[in-house]
Amino acid sequence: MGLVEQCLVLWLVWFGAALAGEEEGRSSKEEEERGINQAIYEMRRPGFLYTRNAGRCTPQYWSSGRETWPSSVPEQSSVYRVFGSRMLERYERGMTLLEAIEKNDDVGGGTAFTKLIKQSSAALLNAYTRPGFRFASWEVKTLLLEALVSEEAAASQAEHFAQANSVCS
Known part of the structure; x- marks a missing residue:
């Protein structure tokens, strides 16, 4: 807290x-x-303390619990099991998808890798639950793994996922 x-x-x-x-x-x-x-x-619940985009596809929406997560990726799934063992190079072994989406350290100068895992986790959920979402689930996983090579690649891909998540409905 x-x-x-x-x-x-x-x-x-x-x-x-x-x-x-x-x-x-x-x-x-x-x-x-x-x-x-x-x-x-x-x-x-989202409140007056923070101004955040709370659309139906954003990380904030998925972390709010307003919608049931798809059974293929439950909230307590570990990030490395969902996205692959290469995730262990950048993220903790026990980090769950819900923890990744709830991260707030991407605000105000957080690392590009924090933004990447937050936005890609939301994008994966959207790929499974939103028909017509810009990325398929396999694309989200592939693009995330490709973006792990550098801060610049992570920041760029995080921004692409954030844009797709914010315009989704």
Whole structure:
């Protein structure tokens, strides 16, 4: 949980406790728990803290849980098993597709390889679930593996996937 989310949780807990103290008949412990649960629920949904593209094909959409993932690539599938063993050169062995899509370190100067895995994972899901998506599943896998050769290639391919993901419906 990031600093902004922690501050938000603390504020909501304080605010919830203050409301509980004002209202008779409610225990402050009950209100505090309700405030924490509400804050956690709100953090899982896109909110006012970040402006993000939340179309039906973006990594943010897929990480939101609004749509069931295809059975051929479940959320807990490891990246290296889905894309191949060459992924171990750049990514952790235990990284799942969901973790790859949820990564936020591609914002504000993150590495090209982080952007690549995030966008290619979303592109793969789109290839399996969106008829007429710009790339077939085998193309997504092949292009990802080809882009692992350098930062420049990774950045370029990540941008191509991001464009395809943002215009998809």
